Amino acid sequence: MRRSFALALERYGYRVQAAADGLAGLESFRAEPFDVLVLDVMLPGLDGIGLCRRVRETSLVPVLMMSARGDGLDVVAGLEAGADDYVVKPVETYVLVARIRSLLRRATYPPAPAGATAPAPGPGPAAPDVLAFGDLAIDTAGMEVTLAGDPVALTPTELKLLLEFAAHPGVVLERHTLLRDVWDYGWDGDSRVVDLCVQRLRRKLGKDRIETVRGFGYKLRR
Structure with missing residues (x-):
């Protein structure tokens, strides 16, 4: 799933840095700036919720959480940890891209009139x-x-x-x-x-x- 999403997002023009577990993801996050983070809740080592909390200690980068279908507790925990939005698996690529684009638009939100x-x-x-x-x-x-x-x-x-x-x-x-x-x-x-x-x-x-x-x-x- 990780490889297929990375390839799909690259076809949409994004540069993707993928990590196989939460600790590797945290290391990548600390090593270079990112425009958006997409975190799966069920990550080995350090799960997505824990990773989101660690990210929020130092950064306001937009975070999109991925959760298993129907697992409301994970959704709530992810949003409470500081995620901006979530999608449920399985998720179509176009839905994932739409949510990422929405997060990017919010990150460059124009001034109010x-x-x-x-x-x-x-x-x-x-x-x-x-x-x-x-x-x-x-x-x-x-x-x-x-x-x-x-x-x-x-x-x-x-x-x-x-x-x-x-x-x-x-x-x-x-x-x-x-x-x-x-x-x-x-x-x-x-x-x-x-x-x-x-x-x-x-x-x-x-x-x-x-x-x-x-x-x-x-x-x-x-």
Whole structure:
């Protein structure tokens, strides 16, 4: 499977570095920069979930997790470890490529329009490219987030999700809308990716920043 996916991705124009186990993958990751990591959950030596945790200690590189069909525990564990998305095996090459392309688009997400700028607290107006919500500031030009003046490290998916909330403050966004606009799903995807990414944002920004509206979705508090 590893060899067939590597060959298929190379035919799509990607340069692929494959590793047979988690420890070899970690060594390759530390040796050179990567644009996307595709991790199988069931890796010998160091499994994909453990590898994802080790990667997240030092890097925000997009991570796509591969899991056996129907193994929901692996999916949840992978997303909690910091993966941005997942696919289930067996997976068609075109689906894998679509998810990789989506991750790459998120990694180069464009700035939000100036019209989405929110006013800053205090006497002065917000900078044109800064969305401010209390002590949370989002620099949409520099793609940087600060909380009470301290930088917050977000993965590309976490950042795009936050920008989506910030463009609609106080508005409830349904899970399927977020799957479409953030994860680029053109079909009904697994809402767990939304729920767990929201959980990661809450851990980094404060648990009360994003409100759950039961039966509907989530909204960013004004």
